[in-house]
Amino acid sequence: MTAASEDPGGDELSRLRDTVRRLERRVARERTAREEAERIAEAGTRRLLDLNAELDARVAQRTAELADANREVHEASLAKTRLLAAISHQAFTPVHQACGSIELAVTATHDPWAIEQLDRARGALTTIERLFRNLLVVAESDSHGLSLAIGPTDLGTALGEVVEHWRPRAMQQRSLLVADVRDGVGLVVDTDVLRLRHALDELLHNAVRYTIGGIVRLAVDVADDQVVVTVGDEGPGLPVALTDHLFEPFSGERDALGAGLGLGLAAAARIAAALGGRLDRVEQPVGESFRLSLPR
């Protein structure tokens, strides 16, 4: 007879002990595994927090660098526009004086050759004067805003003067300048008359220059809250490529005739904005048309 058969309860006890031992080992394994998993999870969390802090620091650093770079670009741009404004201002006065001298010289001679030469010189200086005048407006506007001298202005008179200035040039182009300023006669608006004339001058200059054997029209519409001056022509229309950035400086000219730098419309648009209005292009089948709106 074996010991087991002598003690049947002993086998049972042995099996129970084995089971308990296995369970104890499993529990110990599970506890160890759990502790390691917790350690790994904590280490991962710490790493994530560290990475997050590092990322925050990098973002802050990059943001500061970007702000510095933007500031530098802005300052450089301001410096450039100030320089342009200063050069334009300095150059504008002597050019203007030279134009005056030529006018005097023309009146003092009857020599056709001399008159012709003086006319050419006057034309060239006028182009340079116009360039500096527009450059000054764009530079001033972009750096610190246009200075204005607002005062009561007779709109009909101001428009009439500009129209009369451009009528002979239109005739030279074998074109007709038609102006309907009846609505503006007697109308007094608070504005900067010199700036307004400058803007209108640019619009008419473009219209007359590009229209050969056609009609240039200037019309005034007066509403309750605004005055709208429209200048249209029958010249070649603007290339489609230009229409999206028409009022940006140096965006180009309308065709191969153009010898300018595309500053006229840019200057006119800035003046319109400074006067509280706006300049818009009006699409039309033939030629070009621009609408200058001003507050009443």
Added chain:
Amino acid sequence: MKGVLFNVVEAVITELDGADAWDDVLEASGVVGAYTSLGDYPDGELSVLVVATAARFELSADAVLVIAGRQGFRHLVAHHPELVSQYRDVLGLAADLDDVIHPEVRKLYPDATPPTFRSVRRDHGIDLEYRSHRRLCRLVEGLLLGAGDYYGQAVTVTHGACMRSGASACLIGLDVAHPVPR
């Protein structure tokens, strides 16, 4: 080696012969066996576990690895279904081991060192060039068979040149009776 593979081996042995079998294998192996999926454990522990399992089931160590791979594949999928759900068949999965699967594995386990697989597709199969310092090519065979089971495809795995016989890489061929059109 990542703990998730030890978890898979544990799941397979427990499934085959109960929880006591895993206790016995651990005891025979002399390892603690407290594996957590994110942990990293010595490669040698897998070797002693395989030897102990082979002894218990009276199988060769190679057979244990093939069985662990084939039966363990679905346990791996249960851990990371997103790794296989994007494929329609075993050939698509096998072709992307290096370029898609293992990069994803490295995201999950940054310190993992998965093997490399160069693959060349054929009409009804794919040739894989397996390289790993662990030389677990039999486990790879099993995993490919398990992937076939998972996608419901009858597959044949052949093993040519082998690192364990001195080759620089193992050449493993996988053929599918009815591949899914690419």
